Amino acid sequence: TQLLEQSPQFLSIQEGENLTVYCNSSSVFSSLQWYRQEPGEGPVLLVTVVTGGEVKKLKRLTFQFGDARKDSSLHITAAQPGDTGLYLCAGGYFGGSQGNLIFGKGTKLSVKP
C-alpha cells in the first residue's frame, strides 16, 4: 500500500517567518502535486512536479521533488496570514488506476499577524 506521510501535521507561526513542510513515501511517484485548501472549500492545485530533483517556485513558495521521486518539500518564505490553510501533497503512481492520486493527510498551517 502506497502512503504519503506529511509533516508536521500542524504548524502555527508568526507572519514573516519561514517554514518547510515535508511529504515522504517509500514508493516512487511519477508525479507529485501540492494543493492548498481553505476551510469549507475544495483543494486548489498549486503545482505539479514530475522530474527527480525538480524545483519550482510560485512567488514565495518553493517546491522540490526528491531525486528519487519518493519525497517532496514545500518551503514558504516570509509567511503571510493569507498562506493559512491545509496543505496537501498527492502522488501519481506507476501502475495505479488511471488518474488516481495518493493523498497525504495534510499540514494545517496557521500564520498569525
Add this chain to the structure above:
Amino acid sequence: DVKVTQSSRYLVKRTGEKVFLECVQDMDHENMFWYRQDPGLGLRLIYFSYDVKMKEKGDIPEGYSVSREKKERFSLILESASTNQTSMYLCASSLGGTDLYEQYFGPGTRLTVT
C-alpha cells in the same frame, strides 16, 4: 480556468433518505472522482470514472453508488443515508493523457445526516 461545480454547498438529510450529490465540470475532462474528507482521515476515494458510463470502486464504496451518463456530469448517490456518512464530499476531475494526475476540485458539499 477549469471549473468544477457541485450542486449544493450544505445539505442536511435524515437517516434513511436517498441523497443525490451532483458534480459538473466544464473542461471536457475524461476522469472524474468522488472523495469524502474527514478530520484525521484525510481524503478517501469513494468512486471514480474514466469514461461515460464507466465507474470503478475506490477505497470506501460501501453505501454509495455513482452515475455518469454524460461526460461532464458525475453523480454520487447515498442509497440510504446514515449518520456515519456525515462528511465533506469533494468532486474532482482530471484530463487524461500527459496531465493525467492533476485533479481539479469543486468547492465541496458539507453533508449532515441526522
